[in-house]
Amino acid sequence: xxxxxxxLKHSKTRYMLISLIMVLIAWLVxxxxxLAKGLSSDNASSIQNMNADYLVLDQNSDHRLSxxxxxxxxxxxxxxxxxxxxxxxxxDRDASDTAMAEPLGVQMSAVTQAGSLKKIxxxxxxxxxxxxxxxxxxxxxxxxxxxxxxxxxxxxxKAEGLKLGDIIEDQTSGRQFTIVGFxxxxxxxxxxxxxVNFAAWETMQASGPRxxxxxxxxxxxxxxxxxxEVSAAGEVSANEGVSAAADSSADGGATAAGEVSAxxEVSAxxxxSAAADSSADGGATAAGxxxxxxxVSAAGEVSAxxEVxxxxxxxxxxxxxxIAFKGSGSTAAEVGAQVSGVDVISKAExxxxxxxxxxxxxxxxxxxxxxxxxxxxxxxxxxxxxTIQKINQFGVLKAIGAKTGFLARSLLAQVLSLSVFSLAIxxxxxxxxxxxxxxxMPFELNFSLVGGSALLFLVVAVAGSLLSLYRxxxxxxxEAIGRAA
Amino acid sequence: MSTMTKEQDVKFWARSDSNGDxxxxxxxxxxxxxxxxxxxxxxxxxxxxxxxxxFVAVVGPSGAGKSTFLSIAGALLSPTRGRVLIGGQDVSKxxxxxxxxxxxxxxxxxxxxxNLIPYLTIRDQLLLIGELAGxxxxxxxxxxxxxxxxxxLGHRLTRYPESLSGGERQRAAIARAWMNDPEIILADEPxxxxxxxxxxxxxxxxxxxxxxRGKAAVMVTHDQRMLDLCDRVVYIEDGQLSEV
Ligand SMILES: Nc1ncnc2c1ncn2[C@@H]1O[C@H](COP(=O)(O)OP(=O)(O)O)[C@@H](O)[C@H]1O
Ligand SMILES: [Mg+2]
Numbered sequence: 001x002x003x004x005x006x007x008l009k010h011s012k013t014r015y016m017l018i019s020l021i022m023v024l025i026a027w028l029v030x031x032x033x034x035l036a037k038g039l040s041s042d043n044a045s046s047i048q049n050m051n052a053d054y055l056v057l058d059q060n061s062d063h064r065l066s067x068x069x070x071x072x073x074x075x076x077x078x079x080x081x082x083x084x085x086x087x088x089x090x091x092d093r094d095a096s097d098t099a100m101a102e103p104l105g106v107q108m109s110a111v112t113q114a115g116s117l118k119k120i121x122x123x124x125x126x127x128x129x130x131x132x133x134x135x136x137x138x139x140x141x142x143x144x145x146x147x148x149x150x151x152x153x154x155x156x157x158k159a160e161g162l163k164l165g166d167i168i169e170d171q172t173s174g175r176q177f178t179i180v181g182f183x184x185x186x187x188x189x190x191x192x193x194x195x196v197n198f199a200a201w202e203t204m205q206a207s208g209p210r211x212x213x214x215x216x217x218x219x220x221x222x223x224x225x226x227x228x229e230v231s232a233a234g235e236v237s238a239n240e241g242v243s244a245a246a247d248s249s250a251d252g253g254a255t256a257a258g259e260v261s262a263x264x265e266v267s268a269x270x271x272x273s274a275a276a277d278s279s280a281d282g283g284a285t286a287a288g289x290x291x292x293x294x295x296v297s298a299a300g301e302v303s304a305x306x307e308v309x310x311x312x313x314x315x316x317x318x319x320x321x322x323i324a325f326k327g328s329g330s331t332a333a334e335v336g337a338q339v340s341g342v343d344v345i346s347k348a349e350x351x352x353x354x355x356x357x358x359x360x361x362x363x364x365x366x367x368x369x370x371x372x373x374x375x376x377x378x379x380x381x382x383x384x385x386x387t388i389q390k391i392n393q394f395g396v397l398k399a400i401g402a403k404t405g406f407l408a409r410s411l412l413a414q415v416l417s418l419s420v421f422s423l424a425i426x427x428x429x430x431x432x433x434x435x436x437x438x439x440x441m442p443f444e445l446n447f448s449l450v451g452g453s454a455l456l457f458l459v460v461a462v463a464g465s466l467l468s469l470y471r472x473x474x475x476x477x478x479e480a481i482g483r484a485a
Numbered sequence: 486m487s488t489m490t491k492e493q494d495v496k497f498w499a500r501s502d503s504n505g506d507x508x509x510x511x512x513x514x515x516x517x518x519x520x521x522x523x524x525x526x527x528x529x530x531x532x533x534x535x536x537x538x539x540f541v542a543v544v545g546p547s548g549a550g551k552s553t554f555l556s557i558a559g560a561l562l563s564p565t566r567g568r569v570l571i572g573g574q575d576v577s578k579x580x581x582x583x584x585x586x587x588x589x590x591x592x593x594x595x596x597x598x599x600n601l602i603p604y605l606t607i608r609d610q611l612l613l614i615g616e617l618a619g620x621x622x623x624x625x626x627x628x629x630x631x632x633x634x635x636x637x638l639g640h641r642l643t644r645y646p647e648s649l650s651g652g653e654r655q656r657a658a659i660a661r662a663w664m665n666d667p668e669i670i671l672a673d674e675p676x677x678x679x680x681x682x683x684x685x686x687x688x689x690x691x692x693x694x695x696x697x698r699g700k701a702a703v704m705v706t707h708d709q710r711m712l713d714l715c716d717r718v719v720y721i722e723d724g725q726l727s728e729v
Contacts, residue, residue: 002616003602010604010645396600399561400661401589401617403582477588478561480596481552481673 003397004413015414018382019422025375026426026457029368030445033453034434036364038442044354045185046125046193047347051132052324054332055104055350059341064353065106068321074342075103078323081338082331101325102131105201105318107172108189113160114167114176120160121191122153124170126201126320133324135195140164140181148199152181154192168194173204189355202318322350372460379464383415387468394472395479404473411468419461423454506537507573508669508701509558514567516553527553529724530567535669535701540692542712543705544729545721551705552673554721558703559592559671560584572668589617593662595672595691600658601646607633607657608642614664625664632660636690652683659691663698670695670702681710688714 008015041048056078061068078101105126110119127133129145135152143150153162162168162179169176177196186193196204323342325335336344345353352358387394394407427450434443516528527550535541543551556562557569560576561584568577572591576584594600601610608629615625633639636656646654655675662670672691676684688704688711695702704715712718718729 002613003605006609007604393602396596397602398585399559399588399594399596400614401585401665403585406617477585478556480594480600481556481561 001410001413003407003410004417008414008417014386015418018378019418019425021378022375022419022422022461023425023429025371025378026423026454027429029371029375029453029457030426030430030450031433032364032367032371033449034430034443034445036361036368037446037449038444039360039364040351040357041185041444042187042442043190043357043360044188044351046123046135046188047351047354049185050324050347051326052102052347053326053328054324054335054344054346056101056323056325056335056339056342056344057321057350057353059343061343062353063343063345063349064355065104065321065350066108066355069319070103070321070323070342071319072103074339075101075323077339078325078335078342081335082325082327100327101323102128102133103198103318103320104133104322104324105198105320106188106322107204108191109170109172111168111170111194113162114169118160119171120157122157123188123191123193124151124201124204125186125188125193125195126198127195129197132326135183135186135193137181138184140179142181143195143197143200144180145197146199147180147197148203149175149177150180150196150200151177152183152195153179154186154194155182155184156187156192158182170204173207175200175204175207189357198318198320201320205318372456375457376460376464379415379419379461380467383411383465383468384471387411387471391471391475392479394475395477398475398477399480407472408469411465411472412462415461415465416458419458423457427454507534507570508537508539509533509535509572509703510568510570511554511558511564512568512570514557514564514569516550516557516562517565526724528557528564528721528726531721531724531726533558533719533726535703537699537701538696539701539717540695540715541701541703542715542718543703543721544707544709544712544718549721550724551721554726555671555673555703555705558669559594560587589614589665591668593665593667593670595655595658595662595670595675597674598651598654598678601654601661603646606643606645607638607649610646610657610661611664614661618665629660629664632663633657636660650683651679652687655679655683655687656690659687659694663694668700670700672702672704674705674707676706676708676711681708684708685711685714 055065056070056074057063057065058068058070082100103126105124107124107126109122109124111122112119125133125135127135129143134142137152138155140152143152151168153168157179164179164182166179167176168179177194177200183193183195186195325331327335332344332346336342397407398404430445430450434445437443511531511533513530513532514528515526515530518525518527531554533541543554545551553562557564558571560569560571560579564577568575570576571587574587574591576587579587588594601607602613605613608626611629611632612622612625615622615629630639630642633642636659638653638656638660641649641653641657646657649657655678658675659670662672670691675691676687679687688706691702691704692714694700704711706712720727720729
């Protein structure tokens with residue numbers, strides 16, 4: 001330290017310049033990290049905050065929540081596998097006893113405030129109102145256990161001008177819900193989550209154009225059928241807010257045909273009756289066309305697999321997307337082994353299955369990794385050049401009795417004090433900028449993220465100085481004596 | 486006594502000598518650079534003893550091996566053959582790190598030029614030695630200030646080398662060399678970067694200090710006009726050393 005600080009003080013400009021570069025890199029690292037974290041929770045906080053460890057999905061879902069479809073049978077099997085003894089009478093089971101595994105319905109959709117035409121993207125989560133997946137209500141109250149017309153909305157709906165008691169209408173099913181509470185940190189694929197109970201979920205499914213899914217599911221399930229065409233039709237249906245039927249044919253032979261109302265919007269307001277006729281390659285066909293007052297009515301069940309269809313028709317229970325449970329890895333393995341036709345994935349894997357999540361996080365992580373590599377190289381080159389310039393000086397120091405350890409400590413002290421100094425400024429700048437960022441920009445910095453990045457930065461800095469340390473160790477005291485002058 | 490091995494003999498002799506007056510002893514020292522075909526024998530069985538209070542000058546043509554000789558005497562370089570005793574301690578077989586300690590404790594170096602650390606003030610140049618030796622700060626400071634005062638640098642304590650004249654820099658180097666109370670001072674052409682008048686001043690100071698402290702010094706020089714300040718002059722040529 002004797003040499004380190006005196007040299008920093010004496011060669012201020014030189015070391016200020018290198019700290020400036022390091023400040024910028026540290027700043028960028030922290031900023032991008034905060035952005036990655038912010039985007040991550042903006043995208044998927046509902047899954048991150050979910051009070052569960054594992055999710056059971058349909059085996060054919062490619063680990064995507066929205067593609068998965070499960071029935072009450074699967075739920076009971078999961079409970080059995082988990083050793084839940086009360087699984088037999090699941091209707092009046094004691095929550096504390098067997099609430100370890102719970103169904104979860106996920107449906108991406110769009111809603112409007114009653115009386116307004118402005119659509120808001122939203123994702124419906126169907127949960128048991130008194131179960132472990134129920135969101136924490138920060139305002140208002142939780143949805144009733146059987147109330148089919150109530151939702152708890154993510155607080156970001158407030159920014160859309162919605163408040164407690166307002167009525168919203170699901171554009172896919174046409175059902176209307178009253179906002180009875182607000183939750184926080186509940187988003188899915190960048191859209192806010194609306195929590196409903198399974199009573200509501202059933203009515204949504206019954207009146208929706210499809211037994212399962214919704215706008216999102218139209219695309220997804222159809223994709224299983226093998227054509228992109230159908231998927232396009234699904235999107236139209238969602239955007240128009242009309243129950244439109246698609247004319248589609250999958251190469252597997254599945255067809256879904258129906259009448260598309262040419263004046264979709266108008267019809268929707270008046271209450272459109274549409275019919276869908278679809279056939280899947282399993283041979284199962286379901287067509288519906290019942291008209292009810294003032295609401296879109298379209299019933300139909302399309303499914304790529306006869307299995308799911310059968311379950312839906314059999315009335316064994318509603319179809320939902322996943323089963324969430326709490327437990328250890330061994331429980332997860334047990335469930336995976338005992339229940340056929342399902343995949344058991346961790347929450348982290350489920351996150352990757354959220355549309356866009358993996359890609360978003362992947363590119364940001366790549367940037368952060370490169371920033372760290374750049375930091376290491378900048379430091380390595382800078383200190384190496386300086387060390388080379390000072391070889392003769394190190395020779396003199398060794399000649400007068402300085403050991404390599406002393407010189408190495410001195411060099412490390414310089415690297416670390418520069419890094420700490422730069423980090424401190426970088427952190428201050430990051431917090432400063434995050435304070436003036438608009439709320440709409442997802443940015444999240446917490447202590448562990450800053451601490452972790454800072455620590456990694458220091459490690460990288462030390463790694464970058466290793467080359468110089470090696471060079472210092474190699475210096476021979478004899479360099480101090482001018483040879484054959 | 487007749488059964489005493491050569492080794493024991495040496496030890497006995499060295500010990501008795503350390504409280505005597507032999508500060509430096511080179512005994513039959515050879516130095517060969519390179520290996521195989523490219524071997525160069527720079528020093529060939531050279532011996533020299535320097536006693537307390539002695540100031541020895543080493544002269545010789547360029548490339549004769551003066552710096553090599555001084556490096557070996559200063560434990561910077563290991564001899565190919567022969568023994569080197571500094572203040573009575575045999576340093577021929579020591580490891581690099583042990584040589585470091587020997588240099589720190591027993592030897593003061595004065596190099597040609599650019600031997601001060603550019604980012605340390607004149608006082609800090611001396612305090613660094615105390616720091617390396619792990620001496621208490623206050624003690625080092627007192628000693629450094631007294632030394633610099635003696636060498637006429639009392640008004641330059643907080644200046645950096647870049648703002649000193651060549652003569653002042655070499656005097657600062659002399660002060661630094663004395664900082665650790667060495668057995669012997671080794672100087673390699675300390676006047677090379679000075680005009681002859683300044684050079685003479687610096688050498689005069691070195692000579693005075695040697696006498697004042699009862700230590701020893703060996704100085705390599707090109708400058709004939711400095712020789713009258715020295716007690717002895719040795720001449721190196723063709724690997725051989727001879728008294729002048
Ligand atoms: N590390 C080395 N390797 C090989 N040869 C060297 C080395 N150092 C010095 N020499 C050679 O040894 C000879 C003596 O060098 P040196 O002791 O520096 O001479 P002087 O100081 O008397 O001018 C020169 O010929 C020089 O080239
Ligand atoms: Mg020389």
